[in-house]
Amino acid sequence: MKKLFALSLSVLTLWAVSLFFVAPDDAQADEIKIGAIIAETGGAAFLGIPEARTLRMLTDEVNARGGVAGNTIKLIIKDSGGDPAKAVSFAKQLIEEEKVFAIIGPSTSGETMAIKDICDKNKTLLVSCASTKAIVDPVAKHVFKTPQNDSLAVEMIYLEMQKKGISKIAVAVGGTGFGKMGGKFLNEMAPQFGITVLENEVYDPKSTDLSSLVTKFMANKEVEAVVNWSIVPAQAILAKNMRQAGWDVPLFLSHGFGNIKYVELGGAALEGVFFPAGRLLVADSLPESHPQKAVLVKYTTDYQAMFNNEPVSTFGGHAYDAFKILCKGIETVGKADTAMVIDAIENMTFVGTGGIFTLTPTDHSGLKLEAFEMLTVKDGKFALAN
Amino acid sequence: MNPDLFFQYMLAGITYGFLYAIVAIGFNIIYNTTGIINFAQGEFVMLGGMFAITLNNILPLPLAIAAAVVITMLIGALLEILFIRWLDNPSVLRMIIITIGLSILIRELALHFWGETVFSLPYFTGNELSTVSILGAKVSPQVLWVIGVSIIMVTALSLFFKFTFTGQQMRACAANRLAARLCGINAKNMVTFSFMLSAGIGAVAGSVISPITYTQYDIGPGLAIKGFTVAILGGLGNSVAAVIAGLLLGLIESFSIIVIPLAFQEAVSISILLIILFVRPHGLFGRSDTASLKEF
CATH class of the missing domain: 3.40.50.2300 (Response regulator)
Structure with a gap:
């Protein structure tokens, strides 16, 4: 009985081993x-x-x-x-x-x-x-x-601010690699566009409420707009807390906002925010002749x-x-x-x-500023801002 | 600082404070009857929120929340019966490890059922844009719901422990388990009941805070740490102290941003926890002689 068991075990092992060694070789030729x-x-x-x-x-x-x-x-x-x-x-x-x-x-x-x-x-x-x-x-x-590039997104936002005559801003970034790099570019590039960053804060990506952060920004009466640079769901929380505190300065978000799920989370609080993004979100609004259509x-x-x-x-x-x-x-x-x-x-x-x-x-990225459109949220949907 | 801003910070702090206090009260109830810290308390909050959100798809909001509370209470009871009740004279350490295990288990199951997605309940009154003006500061009406519900819960709990027979039995167990058993109180049932009660409180909390904080499968540990800090700060076992300590921590966190960057907010509360553990392990409002009677 024992022998039979050992025998069948070794046969099984051989079979299993053969599976591992033979099968990939067959497939490798064209995979x-x-x-x-x-x-x-x-x-x-x-x-x-x-x-x-x-x-x-x-x-x-x-x-x-x-x-x-x-x-x-x-x-x-x-x-x-x-x-x-x-x-x-x-x-x-x-x-x-x-x-x-x-x-x-x-x-x-x-x-x-x-x-x-x-x-x-x-x-x-x-x-x-x-x-x-x-x-x-x-x-x-x-x-x-x-x-x-995030630097392009920053440029896009600052150009929009210039158009709107905004020059003094507060910056909040989510505590991730994306947020930190964005904060760096926002601060470095601001002088080129005649923009002053008055407040800087980093928030925990797992934040559940940012009302004290909003209060701090509000306390600075010179702030004309807020930039919130993040990829985590907390970016919707900041928008909510701002509107709930009755503060209605323009809010700019990064291209890390391009999923409608973030809008669903923040609901009405996200109406009218600005963010740069590729044209995918507004494909319907593009003319037929557009090369990306x-x-x-x-x-x-x-x-x-x-x-x-x-x-x-x-x-x-x-x-x-x-x-x-x-x-x-x-x-x-x-x-x-x-x-x-x-x-x-x-x-x-x-x-x-x-x-x-x-x-x-x-250039291993290959995209220029033209890749972006400035978008906004209108009736819970993404739309062209201008 | 002008008064408007002061109140704005204060209301933010009070919101955080009540949030932490409710979790801390959940810790306290179980601590009082068993002498252990239930580290799965944060998961009860998460479960309450998640069930309410799921049920809200088919039920009106108040019913969904009520059903979520009942379900979470049953889960609390079930956990106690399955994992704690049958242990023969377990050590405190062993039970604490069990609750840590349970917290991980619940989180993984929640991940399996609800996935990674962030959910939230709709605002109880108004929507994301609604604000209420209080003393020049503006807050979401949901903040008032959180504060109101917390106050009602704390009051109801105090009354329950003082005036109902079950409440008195639970207190008897907390004071002296052996003596309570000799008087014919079924101590084991009281433990099960305390798990149900704290699960229920957690579930109510999870539902009221969901529109503000969102609900995700892994919000439990963060809440549990804050709740634990508050429970320790106030003195373990004392629910009114937990509310005061919660408000204190909330206000410290909220006002700290004036001088310390937000990124260090977590560090502030953890530092407070460490300082309290070193300097006043029996909490701000506890007495050291009573604390030493409890076995750790």
């Missing part, structure tokens, strides 16, 4: 592994959830069409929860164990900065869905990103058909752009060769959801 580090949970989940959904949708779509240059895409999504430490270990795992061709994400700037060097040193392509300029400045050969409408229609009419967000758009740029690079070259694909991407013009990308060896 490209793409890793993705996405904050599907945690404070940045409003970014990560649409990103992950978009990537899964696009992978299925591409594979159904026969793959990229004859290769099927195998997508491996890791949920980092927005935590830079987790992003680092997932990046190492994807590079060393899964040997992925490229990594899409992470969702947040803090995470991307944490793995920028790891990817570059290991010669693994990284197309980030996070926004801060530091990701592509200085340029790392293997690192690209799809969202508009077709891309935006197709992505919106596909996404909504797939996910129960859920409104699209700019974040899903960033993942769309990242995935498409990678695919276009591989298609141009005809195979998954890192150096050649980078070469292709560095000479690429691509019409995406975030704008029209003109990528060069010195």
